[in-house]
Amino acid sequence: MKRAGFTTHWLPILLLMPQLSIIIVFFYWPAAEAVQSSFYLEDPFGFGSTFVGLENYTDLAGNAEYRRIAWFTVIFTALVTFFSLALALLLAVKADKVIRGARSYRTLIMWVYAVAPPVAGFVGVMLFNQSWGPLTRAFQSLGHDFVLGVNYSDTAFAMVLVSVWKQVPVNFIFFLSGLQSIPKSVREAALIDNRSASGRFWDVTFPLLAPTGFFLLIINITYALFDTFGVIDTLVKGEPGNNPMTLVYKVYVDGFRGNDLGGSSAQSVILMVLVLALTVFQFRLVERRIHYT
Amino acid sequence: MLKRSKLSAILDHAILILGALFMLVPLLMVLQITTMPDVEVIKHGPSFQIGDQFDDNLKKAMLEASGFSGENTGVNMLKNSFVLGIGFAVGKIVIGMMAAYAIVYFRLKFATLAFWVIFTTLLLPLEVRILPSYEIVQRLGMLNTYQGLIVPLIASATATFFFRQFFRSVPEELIEAARIDGAGPIKFFVDILVPLSQTMIAAMFIIMFVYGWNQYLWPTMITTEEGMFTLVRGIKQITQVMEGNRIPEYGRANVLAIIAIIPPVFVVIFFQSWFVKGLTESDK
Amino acid sequence: MAQVSLNSIRKVYPNGFEAVTPSSFDIKDGEFVVLVGPSGCGKSTLLRMIAGLEDITSGDLHIAGRQVNHVDPADRDIAMVFQNYALYPHMTVRRNIGYGLKNRKTPKAEIDRKVEEAAALLNLSDYLDRKPSQLSGGQRQRVAMGRAIVRDPALFLFDEPLSNLDAKLRNQMRIEIKALQKRLGVTSIYVTHDQVEAMTMADRIVVLNAGRIEQIGTPSEIYHSPASTFVASFMGAPPMNLVQAQFQDGAVRLPCGTAVLDAPTSRRGPITLGIRPEDVRLGQGQTAFDVHLVEELGAHRLLHGQIAGQPFTAHVVKDTIASPGAHVVDLPRAALALFDTQTGARL
Numbered sequence: 001m002k003r004a005g006f007t008t009h010w011l012p013i014l015l016l017m018p019q020l021s022i023i024i025v026f027f028y029w030p031a032a033e034a035v036q037s038s039f040y041l042e043d044p045f046g047f048g049s050t051f052v053g054l055e056n057y058t059d060l061a062g063n064a065e066y067r068r069i070a071w072f073t074v075i076f077t078a079l080v081t082f083f084s085l086a087l088a089l090l091l092a093v094k095a096d097k098v099i100r101g102a103r104s105y106r107t108l109i110m111w112v113y114a115v116a117p118p119v120a121g122f123v124g125v126m127l128f129n130q131s132w133g134p135l136t137r138a139f140q141s142l143g144h145d146f147v148l149g150v151n152y153s154d155t156a157f158a159m160v161l162v163s164v165w166k167q168v169p170v171n172f173i174f175f176l177s178g179l180q181s182i183p184k185s186v187r188e189a190a191l192i193d194n195r196s197a198s199g200r201f202w203d204v205t206f207p208l209l210a211p212t213g214f215f216l217l218i219i220n221i222t223y224a225l226f227d228t229f230g231v232i233d234t235l236v237k238g239e240p241g242n243n244p245m246t247l248v249y250k251v252y253v254d255g256f257r258g259n260d261l262g263g264s265s266a267q268s269v270i271l272m273v274l275v276l277a278l279t280v281f282q283f284r285l286v287e288r289r290i291h292y293t
Numbered sequence: 294m295l296k297r298s299k300l301s302a303i304l305d306h307a308i309l310i311l312g313a314l315f316m317l318v319p320l321l322m323v324l325q326i327t328t329m330p331d332v333e334v335i336k337h338g339p340s341f342q343i344g345d346q347f348d349d350n351l352k353k354a355m356l357e358a359s360g361f362s363g364e365n366t367g368v369n370m371l372k373n374s375f376v377l378g379i380g381f382a383v384g385k386i387v388i389g390m391m392a393a394y395a396i397v398y399f400r401l402k403f404a405t406l407a408f409w410v411i412f413t414t415l416l417l418p419l420e421v422r423i424l425p426s427y428e429i430v431q432r433l434g435m436l437n438t439y440q441g442l443i444v445p446l447i448a449s450a451t452a453t454f455f456f457r458q459f460f461r462s463v464p465e466e467l468i469e470a471a472r473i474d475g476a477g478p479i480k481f482f483v484d485i486l487v488p489l490s491q492t493m494i495a496a497m498f499i500i501m502f503v504y505g506w507n508q509y510l511w512p513t514m515i516t517t518e519e520g521m522f523t524l525v526r527g528i529k530q531i532t533q534v535m536e537g538n539r540i541p542e543y544g545r546a547n548v549l550a551i552i553a554i555i556p557p558v559f560v561v562i563f564f565q566s567w568f569v570k571g572l573t574e575s576d577k
Numbered sequence: 578m579a580q581v582s583l584n585s586i587r588k589v590y591p592n593g594f595e596a597v598t599p600s601s602f603d604i605k606d607g608e609f610v611v612l613v614g615p616s617g618c619g620k621s622t623l624l625r626m627i628a629g630l631e632d633i634t635s636g637d638l639h640i641a642g643r644q645v646n647h648v649d650p651a652d653r654d655i656a657m658v659f660q661n662y663a664l665y666p667h668m669t670v671r672r673n674i675g676y677g678l679k680n681r682k683t684p685k686a687e688i689d690r691k692v693e694e695a696a697a698l699l700n701l702s703d704y705l706d707r708k709p710s711q712l713s714g715g716q717r718q719r720v721a722m723g724r725a726i727v728r729d730p731a732l733f734l735f736d737e738p739l740s741n742l743d744a745k746l747r748n749q750m751r752i753e754i755k756a757l758q759k760r761l762g763v764t765s766i767y768v769t770h771d772q773v774e775a776m777t778m779a780d781r782i783v784v785l786n787a788g789r790i791e792q793i794g795t796p797s798e799i800y801h802s803p804a805s806t807f808v809a810s811f812m813g814a815p816p817m818n819l820v821q822a823q824f825q826d827g828a829v830r831l832p833c834g835t836a837v838l839d840a841p842t843s844r845r846g847p848i849t850l851g852i853r854p855e856d857v858r859l860g861q862g863q864t865a866f867d868v869h870l871v872e873e874l875g876a877h878r879l880l881h882g883q884i885a886g887q888p889f890t891a892h893v894v895k896d897t898i899a900s901p902g903a904h905v906v907d908l909p910r911a912a913l914a915l916f917d918t919q920t921g922a923r924l
Contacts (some may be wrong), residue, residue, distance in 0.1 A: 002397060002398055002465055002468055004465070004468055004472060004625075004650075005328070005391075005397075005398050005399050005400040006398060006400070006472075006477075006478040006481075006633070007399075007400055008399065008400050008477075008478055011395075011399070011478055011479070012395035012396075012399040012401050013395075015391040015392060015395035016391070016392050016395045016396075016407055018388045018392075019388045019389070019391065019392035019411060019450075019453060020392075020407070020410065020411070022388065022444060022445075022447055022448045023410065023411060023414055023448050023450075025429065025448070026426060026429065026444065026445040026447075026448035027417075027422070027448045027449070028412045029425070029429055029441055030422040030425035030426040030428075031417060031422045031425070032426070033311055033422075034421070034422050034424070034425045036500075037425070081542070087312070090308065090312075090405045091309065091312040094305045094308050094309050094312075095309060096301070097305055097377070098305050098306060098309065101306075105309045105312075105313060105567075106565075107562055107565065108311055108313035108316060108317060109309075109313055109316050110561070110565075110569075111316070111318050111558050111561060111562055113503070113558070113561055114503050114554070114557035114558040114561040115507075115554050115557070115558065116506070116507035116508075116509060116525040116528075116553060116554075116557075117507070117509060118528045118529060118552055119382045119523055119525060119528055119553050119554055121528075122528050122531070122532055122546075122550050123320075123322075123323060123550070125321045125532055126319075126322060126323060126324070126326070126339075126543075126547070127319060129338070131335070131338070132334070132335070132337065132338025133338070133340065134322065134339060137338070144489070160551075165315070165319070168312075168315075168316070169316070170572075173569055173572060173573065174572075174573055175793040177569060177573040178573075191302035194332065197301075226418050226420045226421075227512050228511065229420065229509065229510035230525075231347075233509070233529060234514075234528060234529055235530055237529070237532055237533055238529050238533060240416075248420050248421075251420075251421075251423070251424070252423065252510070254425075255424040256424065256427075256514065258422075261424065265424065265425070266425055268421050268422060268423075268424065271421040272417055272418075272421045272422075275416060275417055275418065275421060275535075276417070278417055279416045464661055464663060466659040466660070466661055466662075466663035467663050467665065468659070469625075469628070469630050469650075469659065469663065470653060470659060470663035470664075470665075470724075471665075471676075472629075472630065472649070472650045472655065473628065473630075473650045473651060473655065473656065473657050473677070474651070474676050474677035474680055474724070475651035475677055475681050476651075476676075476679035476680050480680065484676075485665055486666075488667040488669055489665075489666065491667075
């Protein structure tokens with residue numbers, strides 16, 4: 001708040017009204033409903049619901065399929081996060097270093113940021129087309145019959161590849177701007193203190209980039225958990241079947257298609273707790289970062 | 294010494310070129326397919342040849358519908374996408390700026406409470422409360438409407454948070470000088486704060502437009518009428534219909550994919566500096 | 578033009594911190610008053626309360642005979658120049674200067690005329706259509722001044738307006754502001770932490786420390802008869818020497834035993850002795866002065882060292898030959914000030 005803020009009373013309330021009412025109707029209300037219905041068992045034909053306590057949760061814990069999906073989500077998230085961060089860091093370091101064409105490289109690499117996840121998924125469907133997809137052919141020449149949407153691990157591979165492709169630009173932009181904000185004097189001091197370029201990178205540049213990296217880590221985990229929905233849904237062409245899926249996709253499949261509202265709500269609540277934990281973690285990192293700079 | 298640095302420069306460029314190709318080649322493939330007759334694609338797949346079918350494919354994509362109702366033509370979906378992208382961006386910016394202005398520039402008794410009520414929304418993405426949100430929109434009779442599509446997406450505080458950070462960085466003395474100059478709260482907002490925020494508004498608009506345009510899960514649930522489909526929402530159906538046909542309509546589908554890509558990519562590339570600034574500074 | 582009167586003005590922040598203890602003083606019509614003190618002494622808070630940017634916890638504030646405690650800043654008939662100028666970055670110089678008039682529904686033609694006049698007065702006529710970012714620091718400062726004078730206010734408020742300028746420009750602007758104020762005859766209150774600015778610009782100085790007024794007086798009064806050890810050490814560069822001494826056997830004695838002043842009182846115990854460096858006479862008297870360092874300043878020299886184990890500085894003119902080592906000094910009786918060691922108050 002500003003020291004010399006205005007003292008009018010009605011105006012700020014008027015200004016806050018739209019935001020608050022939208023938030024209450026479309027955020028707090030649904031969030032509360034999700035928590036509430038996770039304790040109820042909904043009749044699939046709409047004849048009311050019964051309170052079942054924690055049963056929806058215990059059902060999930062005992063459900064082998066749910067555990068398998070959770071496990072897949074963990075691996076998927078780890079792979080997407082690692083590869084998109086590593087690739088973006090490599091490209092950002094090089095783009096920061098080259099003198100000629102830096103701007104063109106930046107443009108060429110970052111434009112994919114604007115591609116919607118399902119459209120990225122569509123591009124994946126093209127690349128892995130059963131009869132003529134260039135990547136299917138590439139696998140064929142290696143002796144592997146790649147079948148998107150049928151073979152579990154093939155589909156998982158496509159999901160990871162497309163998700164990484166879609167996420168590299170964001171990480172690239174952040175890493176590049178992080179690199180560019182390292183003061184010139186610090187780089188020059190490092191240049192005098194250390195002869196080896198890779199030594200300078202690991203001793204000076206990398207630690208100074210660490211805050212950006214931590215921030216991106218959280219962003220990427222959230223991305224892999226939630227925003228890849230569109231990628232997955234298009235890659236499996238809306239037919240999950242025995243294909244790999246993430247926890248968010250499962251919420252959608254159970255709740256929206258399977259009409260298991262209670263179970264789906266319990267899954268939502270689990271995701272909420274997961275996101276909250278991530279956010280708290282992130283806030284603590286951000287706090288650290290303030291001291292850092 | 295000189296030779297070594299030259300070698301490493303070549304290596305740097307090689308890595309960057311590979312990276313650029315990694316990002317670019319899939320798009321080139323999609324573009325190439327849009328110029329080819331479907332039969333050619335089925336026979337040979339993508340190639341380096343540029344065909345002459347782009348006009349036909351574009352006409353089919355924009356004017357013919359793939360669904361049952363005949364309403365989800367490319368033109369119609371493009372219109373819906375713009376309504377969603379622009380409506381979302383404008384709504385988010387207007388509402389966010391107003392709320393941030395109230396929080397930063399007024400002495401409010403419940404400012405802290407309002408702050409927490411608003412910023413808690415940053416914690417939970419729409420995806421984790423998607424079903425109850427759907428039910429509420431249904432109860433409010435807003436399925437298959439633009440309001441139902443846009444308003445619930447606005448129910449998070451990203452723009453508000455961003456503008457709050459920006460307003461706090463505006464020098465304190467500016468409001469003091471303006472008060473002494475006789476500007477009331479509305480005048481100060483219109484005459485000084487909004488013009489000062491121009492760059493930030495532009496950056497926010499780009500980010501929010503792309504975000505809104507690219508929405509998928511929410512439109513998938515809220516719009517069941519084909520006349521309300523956006524391009525991104527329609528992409529799954531396009532994929533399904535494409536492969537369902539006797540002769541898959543690859544040309545048409547790829548044109549639609551390109552049209553779904555062009556507006557947000559255009560905005561991001563042409564307003565690159567604003568966009569990068571907005572994106573990287575919003576986390577501070 | 579107006580007189581300003583503060584009556585027991587007090588500021589307590591919501592967290593309980595008392596930024597300004599009840600303070601009272603009057604400012605005459607056309608007077609230039611400087612509030613000076615170290616950072617955090619409450620001088621800016623006091624100014625901002627006068628401007629109406631900060632609520633007054635208790636007390637009465639009158640400007641031109643009108644009680645203005647609860648009057649909006651815009652209606653107090655004041656103008657303010659800020660430390661960082663607070664120019665509106667998106668407006669031209671012309672619009673910056675005219676914005677206050679425009680908000681007061683002044684006719685367009687009159688705004689133009691007044692802005693041109695003010696610009697001419699401040700040598701800004703050629704810059705009216707530029708944005709603040711295209712101006713130098715000194716020019717921005719002038720625009721801020723222009724914004725203040727164009728309104729023809731009853732009272733000018735300055736909040737450390739020169740602290741963002743380099744030393745040379747600061748000296749120049751100091752003279753310009755003072756000359757302008759004399760020409761316009763507008764009552765002015767000027768906040769600074771720079772005692773040189775305070776001494777050179779003020780008709781009267783108000784010295785503040787820890788939210789309390791230490792002394793009010795003309796620059797000469799403040800300099801020559803500081804009311805407390807705080808004022809003595811804050812005003813003047815180098816500051817007044819303060820030496821711990823004792824009342825003993827009818828005299829004030831330094832710890833080494835040298836008597837510097839006969840004291841006819843029966844008072845006993847510690848006392849603080851003050852003397853300005855330029856009043857010290859080198860080579861006379863019998864007080865031992867151990868010089869460690871000679872600071873050459875061209876027109877004069879400063880000798881830094883110790884008297885009776887306590888830091889001490891003497892000021893000598895450029896012809897006086899001095900080198901580090903043992904010297905004697907005389908502390909003329911008329912130049913000595915005595916302070917209570919406990920309270921710091923002058924005796």
